[in-house]
Amino acid sequence: MAIRKDANTLNPNERAEFVDAILALKAAGIYDRFVLRHANAIMNAIHRSPAFLPWHRRFIYDLELELQRVSGNPDLGIPYWNWPSGEADAAMWRNDFLGGNGDASGVVRTGPFQAGQWTVVNASGLPSGPLMRTFGQNGFPTLPTQTEIDQVMAITPYDSPPWNMSSSPSFRNQLEGWAGPNLHNRGHVWVGGSMLPMTSPNDPVFFMHHCMVDKIWHDWQARFPNQDYLPVVGGPFGQNLTDPMDSTPSGQIGSRPIDVLDSAALGITYDDGTTIPQPTIPLLVVDANPEQFSIGAPGETDIFQFQVAAFGSHTAFTTGSSDTFMTLFGPNNPAAQVAFDDDGGENLNAQITRNLSAGTYYLRIRLFSSNSTGNYAVGIRSNNNIPTPIPELTVDGASINAAISTANESDLYRLNITDDAIYTFQTYGTTDTFMTLHGPNSQIPVIASNDDGGVTLNARIRQQLTAGEYFLRIRHFSPIGTGFYSIHATRE
């Protein structure tokens, strides 16, 4: 059971035990193998992507097992660098622990890892000089504050397409540092020197830094138990839930993200075991006046909930001068996405109109640009409880001519299936359509989807169906595409 403590709270014996174990691994050549494992990984496979957090969790876990082995202490945990109290004058930088900042040339000349006692290696494993540190000299003079950590701790979901450094909203991307207040990247850059390149594990503070990163992920997982790792499927290879991660050897545990999601199962305990309660989700009242809110920090996301009492057409909308982006989830499931919109409302405001069945819905609002801040008002209105009519598509009946007339538009059709049989649904025309089949008796579950199964770029679904009410949704393959099409349903 590894007990991971704030590095600045270790007593002298604990500091000596950690340093001695690191030096023993270095002398045995084991420590440098960790440097090479990180240095020779594909950069974008372990950074700037969803696997960033599970990859480094597994990485520091493996070092921790080695530290426990050479120290003979099965409870030895890697201390975490608590950034808000870890500036240059903190206890962790003293001579009996990590040593301090580098000299005028950046060379570390204090502590157990000073020049002459500790040599860094390059990506080929060759000795390449002393450990270097240049605290606060590379563009980031300060470390992340607790307020900034709290800000990132409120971000959901775990990650989002395109699964890289542009992802937003994304807890992973904000914790890594490509959006929001910049936590992880800033720590590397603040230390500077040997912590800047892919060989950054040359500095033992790397592991304490990533222990802090891992603690924040651990705390976030405890705070949002329903927010799972993403992507499950559909992301780049090596990033999905059950893909093997790059540069991760077979070991005591597996090499996939799914193998490291549960810290407790790995025997990891943090000294600060308090779970921060989930933030209260503000309730929007249907047909009340829009309420004012603001995106006060770049990358921030606001979440609201509202109740739909009975089936009917509802519109979620924002007003104001900000360029808002809106995603609707539900019913009764904050992870089940219904729709999203960028500029469907007035000016640059987002707006979604849908027939909604009774239940609780969740509205996520952010600004289109993850670098912007701004005010907005948000409201929900019921459209006189008159459902927007859904055109009925008759099996073996006439085709319906329609069009995707604006970006992000999708058309919905209702089908009344009375017999168990195989049915074919197909679009015709020159528009690149995409079709999804939902049901039975609900617009939410997706039975099948298709892009180009029909003639040229038309969509086609052939499906065995039981009796019930089904729905077909047609959109353009491109989010910005428009064009005419016709749709036809047949039974075999």
Add this chain to the structure above:
Amino acid sequence: MTHHKETFANCVIEVKDGTHLSINGKVIDYEYDKESNKWSSRYLPYTQYDSILEMAQAIAQHTVEFSSIKD
């Protein structure tokens, strides 16, 4: 910057056609993010730079492959 050559941190940095970067004769792969107009390299995974030359200077100065600092 069609062709640029300079010595920085005891390393020879060469940029040909504004895009082909080498340091001490070694070709350096990098990524250019059109959206943010930033450059980055696998050598320095935690940072982005405003120009290819600024990135090359950082690689020369900070990576153990090219840095000339000795004990």
